[in-house]
Amino acid sequence: MSSKANILIVDDEAQIAEMISASLQAHGYSVAVAYDGAQGIERAGREKFDLAIMDIQMPGMDGITALGEIKKLDPEMEVIIATGHGTMGTAIQSLRKGAFDYLHKPFELKELLKVVERALEKRKFNDIARAIFSTVQPEEQLRVIIDSVTRILKGGESLLVLPDKDGKPHVAVSQGLEDEAALASRLEMCSRALAAPDGAAKSVLPVETPYLDRKFSDIRGLDKVAFSLFLPLVENDKPAGLICINRTEPDAYFTEDDLQRARIFGSLVNLALRNSSLYRQLQETQSQLIQAEKMSALGQLAGGLAHEINNPLSGILGLTQLVLENLPQDSQNYSDLKEIEKAVFRCKKIIVSLLSFSRQEKTHMEPVSINEAIEETLTLCARQMELKHIKIVRQLAPGLPLVNADFQQLMQVFLNIFTNARDAMPDGGELTIATSLLKTPAGDEMLMTSVTDTGPGIPRDILGRIFDPFFTTKPVGKGTGLGLSVCIGIIDRHNGTIKAHSAPGKGTTFTISLPV
Amino acid sequence: MTRKVLIVDDEALVRNYVRRALATRGWTVTEASDGASALRLFGAEKFDLVVCDLKMPDMRGEEVARRIREAAPAVKIIVITGSVSNITSPIVPGVDVDGFLIKPFGIDEIRALADKLAG
Numbered sequence: 335m336s337s338k339a340n341i342l343i344v345d346d347e348a349q350i351a352e353m354i355s356a357s358l359q360a361h362g363y364s365v366a367v368a369y370d371g372a373q374g375i376e377r378a379g380r381e382k383f384d385l386a387i388m389d390i391q392m393p394g395m396d397g398i399t400a401l402g403e404i405k406k407l408d409p410e411m412e413v414i415i416a417t418g419h420g421t422m423g424t425a426i427q428s429l430r431k432g433a434f435d436y437l438h439k440p441f442e443l444k445e446l447l448k449v450v451e452r453a454l455e456k457r458k459f460n461d462i463a464r465a466i467f468s469t470v471q472p473e474e475q476l477r478v479i480i481d482s483v484t485r486i487l488k489g490g491e492s493l494l495v496l497p498d499k500d501g502k503p504h505v506a507v508s509q510g511l512e513d514e515a516a517l518a519s520r521l522e523m524c525s526r527a528l529a530a531p532d533g534a535a536k537s538v539l540p541v542e543t544p545y546l547d548r549k550f551s552d553i554r555g556l557d558k559v560a561f562s563l564f565l566p567l568v569e570n571d572k573p574a575g576l577i578c579i580n581r582t583e584p585d586a587y588f589t590e591d592d593l594q595r596a597r598i599f600g601s602l603v604n605l606a607l608r609n610s611s612l613y614r615q616l617q618e619t620q621s622q623l624i625q626a627e628k629m630s631a632l633g634q635l636a637g638g639l640a641h642e643i644n645n646p647l648s649g650i651l652g653l654t655q656l657v658l659e660n661l662p663q664d665s666q667n668y669s670d671l672k673e674i675e676k677a678v679f680r681c682k683k684i685i686v687s688l689l690s691f692s693r694q695e696k697t698h699m700e701p702v703s704i705n706e707a708i709e710e711t712l713t714l715c716a717r718q719m720e721l722k723h724i725k726i727v728r729q730l731a732p733g734l735p736l737v738n739a740d741f742q743q744l745m746q747v748f749l750n751i752f753t754n755a756r757d758a759m760p761d762g763g764e765l766t767i768a769t770s771l772l773k774t775p776a777g778d779e780m781l782m783t784s785v786t787d788t789g790p791g792i793p794r795d796i797l798g799r800i801f802d803p804f805f806t807t808k809p810v811g812k813g814t815g816l817g818l819s820v821c822i823g824i825i826d827r828h829n830g831t832i833k834a835h836s837a838p839g840k841g842t843t844f845t846i847s848l849p850v
Numbered sequence: 851m852t853r854k855v856l857i858v859d860d861e862a863l864v865r866n867y868v869r870r871a872l873a874t875r876g877w878t879v880t881e882a883s884d885g886a887s888a889l890r891l892f893g894a895e896k897f898d899l900v901v902c903d904l905k906m907p908d909m910r911g912e913e914v915a916r917r918i919r920e921a922a923p924a925v926k927i928i929v930i931t932g933s934v935s936n937i938t939s940p941i942v943p944g945v946d947v948d949g950f951l952i953k954p955f956g957i958d959e960i961r962a963l964a965d966k967l968a969g
């Protein structure tokens with residue numbers, strides 16, 4: 335049998351040390367003994383201990399100093415201090431230095447065992463907290479949470495239920511519930527617990543034999559569940575989800591200790607979830623700031639550069655054309671100069687694209703119908719789509735409110751996105767354009783436009799770069815890499831957002847939201 | 851009757867091809883490389899058309915155009931520029947101009963505009 339924990343005893347009185355050691359070993363712990371502070375530190379440096387029980391008055395190095403040294407070596411190791419009479423001051427000092435608790439000598443073994451258990455439980459929680467807080471990747475974090483809670487509360491099965499984006503509860507992660515029908519019945523139970531109007535969804539709630547409970551008795555497939563414990567997730571004081579831990583053995587009811595653990599765990603999880611949601615928000619804001627910074631720097635650069643480049647470029651174009659006038663059209667020089675002329679037009683196109691997001695003051699806002707802007711743009715590219723065998727699917731919601739926008743610029747955004755979609759489907763496909771009105775939880779209205787293609791999708795490693803200026807996957811000369819940068823600039827000026835969702839093989843969706 | 855054009859641009863490369871593009875279409879061309887000499891030349895001679903850059907070292911093209919317009923209300927003025935702020939609005943603030951070309955422009959564009967304005 336593997337030991338429950340690894341404990342280090344530091345005491346200069348060999349008799350006491352041996353006695354504690356023997357009794358802890360009898361309770362399944364593995365124990366090492368050191369007979370003074372220096373030895374204890376040396377031992378702790380060599381081996382990993384969960385807990386140290388340390389005498390405070392020892393020859394050579396005293397317990398307080400040794401405690402400090404041990405905490406330096408391993409901050410996660412818990413330390414229980416044993417003190418003699420009349421040393422309350424040192425006991426308090428030891429707590430300040432990070433000891434878990436202290437015991438007055440002589441102490442009873444029962445008392446010691448209790449403190450040891452509590453210290454180890456705290457350590458376990460610390461480990462779990464560290465595991466939960468160190469992951470901010472949502473799926474991974476939920477997996478760590480469900481694994482930990484199932485272990486702590488000795489659940490036979492467990493699930494974590496969160497609302498999806500329409501507010502409907504779904505199973506985010508589960509353990510011990512491979513059977514789909516069983517999982518569905520547990521989800522139904524959780525949905526009802528979540529919807530309970532009596533505030534039950536805000537505190538830890540144990541339920542005995544749920545299939546006999548009035549609230550759940552009509553759900554089929556719950557008869558295997560002997561005891562359930564609902565652990566609510568709370569965000570901003572509102573129910574935000576639920577963890578459900580089930581035990582299947584008939585006598586395995588949840589004790590007061592279990593409930594206490596569940597409460598501690600619950601607050602830990604709520605804190606961790608909030609923490610990682612803030613972290614993700616921070617990351618997003620940061621990347622938006624970086625994007626904005628890039629655009630503004632590029633805009634300034636573009637403005638200055640354009641003027642400097644356009645003069646010589648104009649000269650190249652004009653002189654090239656003058657020479658062309660005097661050359662026979664079938665000569666090599668003629669076709670070479672034609673290439674130069676084409677190259678100049680390419681440069682001109684790049685500069686115009688560059689400039690279109692460096693100018694910011696020229697936006698002409700008026701109430702605009704988004705569906706109309708889409709239809710107008712489609713008129714422009716319908717022919718090209720037809721040639722490429724791309725079917726256009728319109729899912730335009732009727733009766734949408736007008737949005738304050740620059741019609742021409744919106745068309746430019748749509749044209750860019752439609753063109754990208756067309757290029758993503760060289761062998762044909764479907765282009766779905768959908769509009770809808772979305773009410774945010776804050777009560778604001780947003781006009782949502784999504785454009786979905788059936789192309790190969792955008793690989794994950796480049797998805798984050800597609801809005802970067804000059805980033806392009808098209809062959810040299812085919813794309814300037816500025817299309818989506820321009821889109822982001824325009825949508826920014828409309829106080830909206832534009833996002834891309836894509837997975838290899840599953841096409842790409844661009845979602846534009848504009849405030850009404 | 852020959853038509854006379856004054857080209858005002860500090861960039862010799864641009865003056866060079868605009869001059870040749872228009873000269874081959876029967877225009878008599880005079881060149882100025884800055885605002886002051888443009889105004890001096892304009893005061894000494896009669897022109898049908900002025901092709902004027904906006905950003906020049908000594909004087910803004912808008913100022914040159916404004917003074918020319920004051921002196922000769924009937925003269926046609928084409929503004930040429932490669933600068934950003936004017937790229938979207940073909941109207942030069944405060945000056946009544948007849949045409950606008952954004953650099954880089956080709957010889958056909960300047961010929962067509964000049965011919966159209968000269969009637």
